[in-house]
Amino acid sequence: MRLLTLTRLACLLVAAAFLTVAGTARAADSHPNQLHPAQGYIDQAAAAVRSRPADSVRDAQAALKLLADQPNADLEIRARLLLCDHLSERDKAGAETEVARARALLPQATRRGLEAGVLNCEGTILETAGENARARELYEQAVAVATRAHDDEMLAASLFARGYLLGLQGQYATGLADLKRAQSLYDDLQLPDHSLTAMNGIAILYNRMGDYAQARYMYDQALKAQRDAGMYREQSVTLHNLGRAHENLREWDAAQAAFQETYDISRQLNYARGEAYALRGLAAVKNAKGDPNGALQILEQAMVLQRQTPDARLEAQIQLARGVALHRLRQLTASAEALESALKVFRQADSLNELRATYGELAAVLSDMGNWREGYAQLLNAQETSERMFRNQVDQRFATLKVEFDTAAKEKENALLMRENNANQLALAEGQRARNLQRAVIVLTVILAVLLATLAWHQWRSTRRMHRLAMTDELTGVPNRRAVLSRLAPLLLQPNPPSCAMLIIDIDHFKSINDQHGHAEGDEALKSVARELREDVHEPAFIGRLGGEEFVVVIPGADFDKAYRLAERFREGVMSIDTRRWLKDRRITVSIGLTMAKATGDTSSTMLQRADAALYDAKRAGRNCVKAQLPAEESEASAPMKPAQVGFA
Structure with a gap:
């Protein structure tokens, strides 16, 4: 800090x-x-x-x-x-x-x-x-x-x-x-x-x-x-x-x-202001030593004293320390609020070191809250601020050296004018000083280049890791809704898009699993269905979790009959999951809504709406079945036969 x-x-x-x-x-x-x-x-x-x-x-x-x-x-x-x-x-x-x-x-x-x-x-x-x-x-x-x-x-x-x-x-x-x-x-x-x-x-x-x-x-x-x-x-x-x-x-x-x-x-x-700053420091020590409760007690006293002064940075420093302590205590919402309050002041003051610390802490809090996207954005802010601060420190050190060098050169020049008899000796000394400073500048430049390269590498790794987190469902390990839709959208925008099917797969009576057996068994059911689907879905098809108990499968290049056979295969595959270890009295079944992409002008949103409507048809039909709802020009094919199971080509 x-x-x-x-x-x-x-x-x-x-x-x-x-x-x-x-x-x-x-x-x-x-x-x-x-x-x-x-x-x-x-x-x-x-x-x-x-x-x-x-x-x-x-x-x-x-x-x-x-x-x-x-x-x-x-x-x-x-x-x-x-x-x-x-x-x-x-x-x-x-x-x-x-x-x-x-x-x-x-x-x-x-x-x-x-x-x-x-x-x-x-x-x-x-x-x-x-x-x-x-x-x-x-x-x-x-x-x-x-x-x-x-x-x-x-x-x-x-x-x-x-x-x-x-x-x-x-x-x-x-x-x-x-x-x-x-x-x-x-x-x-x-x-x-x-x-x-x-x-x-x-x-x-x-x-x-x-x-x-x-x-x-x-x-x-x-x-x-x-x-x-x-x-x-x-x-x-x-x-x-x-x-x-x-x-x-x-x-x-x-x-x-x-x-x-x-x-x-x-x-x-x-001196109330001095007391408040000292208490903020003591709270920071408590946080560092792993005593966030003690830090919060001290900060309560600091906030009372802070109200006696108009010092905005003092208030922001206290809020930053509170945010750290509340994060340690897993009071994530309160921690985020305190950190956001501190950010407003530090942004106005352009206080880079404190901005970096606040952005970093806020990124961790938001990630712990499951808000990966905003957490990633704050992490980028922290990295950008850290880079600005690092570059500024190096640049300012260079500038300081230059000021010292220029000042020394001017003093030497004046001395030369007053002491002509010592001109050669002073010139040699100045030249040596210049060479030493040049060597120092070269060394600092090399160090700066190495440090910037290291920073860029760490930033690249962090960016990749955060991208993976942002595009993956944490519980099941399959891609999330954002990942699936970002992959589907370019397919639909092609000049001559290939035939493409979408399945929405919903676990039947999932709420009763949570209610009767607990959320741990519910999570196990989601993981088991995800594993079963992952084993049956192969490129170019791709799978993702829409949220809750719903999964989505997109099958590029598949016609309606093939898509229907695959849907039945998924449905029967889920029924074959052995649940005796954790659901002794029931099997898992799924309802599936199927739709096909229009030849032109279709979007991810419209496909999801049709597949979702088909899913509700499957639920109304008693669940554990496949129903389809096709685009208007293909509605005459909405009552298909049920062909035998086939594998992926």
């Missing part, structure tokens, strides 16, 4: 974008608002975002009270964006109210880059609701606004938001470029906590790219720094991400420990 973070880990980026540490001379020179009495509360609120969100809200509200008496557009925008950040995870309407008030103040603001903060918060609200396409548009605008305003704090926050979302959408190379640039800007601004958040974002992308071990290492490093700094909320986010890395590596005990610690910290902070 694809790595899940607390979707608004990016909520920290908003505060990171527009709040700087108070007290530096540079900040005092750039922002005279430092002297305003509300400034101290805003600085405290910014610092508390990473440790105690409730304190952050309290301080932001205290700042707004002071600003009501001493208005300052810049400071009020920053205070309202802090509240928007907090509410985006809990109260969508409240967050929208705060961002609307902040936007209304922009014409009065002196710091033009604050518009990027407003755009980031609007994007945060949309991203939390699963509307990633619209959120990305706003982040793009925020990057452009911050660039024009030469506001590095806002630019770093906007790059973080855009890079995080690009990674969620599978564009890892460009996402990594944004996140690394954001980290570099935070380092230049001497904002180590913000830089640490950017590093966490980079780890998230490594996790999504499948480099789980590297991501785990980065999370461990970030967690140590956060614990040293007392950043409790950040710890809960990083621990959850670490748990997902362990989950992807199937290190279930380590994943459980990380999710449990996330849950404990989130409860201390009264």
Whole structure:
């Protein structure tokens, strides 16, 4: 499964974008608002975002009270964006109210880059609701606004938001470029906590790219720094991400420990969203360890907490885990409903890893329900999504290598211009690096080709297996209705179709077998009749099960007399089945309806209707007999003699 973070880990980026540490001379020179009495509360609120969100809200509200008496557009925008950040995870309407008030103040603001903060918060609200396409548009605008305003704090926050979302959408190379640039800007601004958040974002992308071990290492490093700094909320986010890395590596005990610690910290902070994500992780561990009942109990708690946040992806992740647990418990209908609910959100977000897992689980559930056709369709969706994800990962790795190569080449070129005396040495080093990268590209290309060939082979095998399942009756092993009709239709569409007969064979009084002897004996009766018919039906004739106790036999090239003799042969063959082992008091008999294809213009449907009508004639005639109903132009032959039995030619 694809790595899940607390979707608004990016909520920290908003505060990171527009709040700087108070007290530096540079900040005092750039922002005279430092002297305003509300400034101290805003600085405290910014610092508390990473440790105690409730304190952050309290301080932001205290700042707004002071600003009501001493208005300052810049400071009020920053205070309202802090509240928007907090509410985006809990109260969508409240967050929208705060961002609307902040936007209304922009014409009065002196710091033009604050518009990027407003755009980031609007994007945060949309991203939390699963509307990633619209959120990305706003982040793009925020990057452009911050660039024009030469506001590095806002630019770093906007790059973080855009890079995080690009990674969620599978564009890892460009996402990594944004996140690394954001980290570099935070380092230049001497904002180590913000830089640490950017590093966490980079780890998230490594996790999504499948480099789980590297991501785990980065999370461990970030967690140590956060614990040293007392950043409790950040710890809960990083621990959850670490748990997902362990989950992807199937290190279930380590994943459980990380999710449990996330849950404990989130409860201390009264952080319902963090609790819900942690519970989803603990439920996933329960599923993996074979305890679906325990998983469902945990997910019930998660759903209660989830209702306190507008996070659509969180709800979908919970539904996916529920679907898995319900499938394990054979509650197939409920499992399918939960998985379908998750699919709606994952499709909207184009979250490939989660789509692949959901499609795969849904295919298995539908197959277990006997809905082979829809199960096959969902399996194809899972395979297509897996292939898209695999190709995207490889393509993005190549793109990342190219970005690194281009960046390194540019740096080397600048170094060459400044250090002409070392030109030859640097050129040789660059050439060697280029050759190494070329070799790496060649190796990756070969690996990609092998993996794609393997994937294609597995897909071909799966397709063939699912096709066989879709065209075969599971109980009797004979072709099903779809298989028979798909083979009959082309025969009837030929310009000069050969003579063709159809028999519908119905087991007499089958319901009484089930009622008196049980469904196991009923199934045995169906299997025995199928075996008898299979032994007597040879190419070009073919057999299938229409459903229930009805079978169909199509005999291309047979005239009416031959078809009638064969029908009698089938009827008598069924009567000869030895049923003493499992039906001591009766023999099996069948009624048979016979029809012939028209010379032209006939269809599978019309033939089935005539054969079915003939079958009802046989039932009305007392059963255990053969009756025919021919097309209108051949009705004069509908009262045949009963010739002796003959075999197939």
